Amino acid sequence: MAMSSGNESGGVMADINVTPLVDVMLVLLIIFMITTPLMNHKTKVELPQAELTPEVKRADEARNKGASPITISVTEGGELFWNDEPISRELIESRLSSEAQKQPQPPLNLRGDRTTKLRVINDITKLAQQQGMLDIGYVATREKKN
Secondary structure: EEOOOOOOOOOOOOOOHHHHHHHHHHHHHHHHHHHHHHHHHOOOOOOOOOOHHHHHHHHHOOOOOOOOOEEEEEOOOOOOOOOOOOOOHHHHHHHHHHHHOOOOOOOOOEEEEEOOHHHHHHHHHHHHHHHHHOOOEEEEEOOOOO
């Protein structure tokens, strides 16, 4: 218990001495700063380095240049559009089958309204995979910041 020395009452001092508390907190902070990086157990894996041969590079460039992407859009009501043209589900199936046979195969981009059910997009993805489409992507727009 601390006694006041400068006060004329000579009574007990009611203030808390925070110096020992600060000392303990600083020691704990230093301990945690030192031990935290040591606690990360990361498995280090050395990945193989891939060097493309000129033939592979040319084939990759030709695949990316040669085929224009296909865009399938799905509205909230389930209406389907092939490159902005209305289309039925059965016709999409046959077109995807013929596009999958092309060399190079064009990439497929799926677009859905903000309120389109994910189940519909999933059904179109499965349909495209069943027809042999390999490069399927999903198109989204970034929110505009005001």
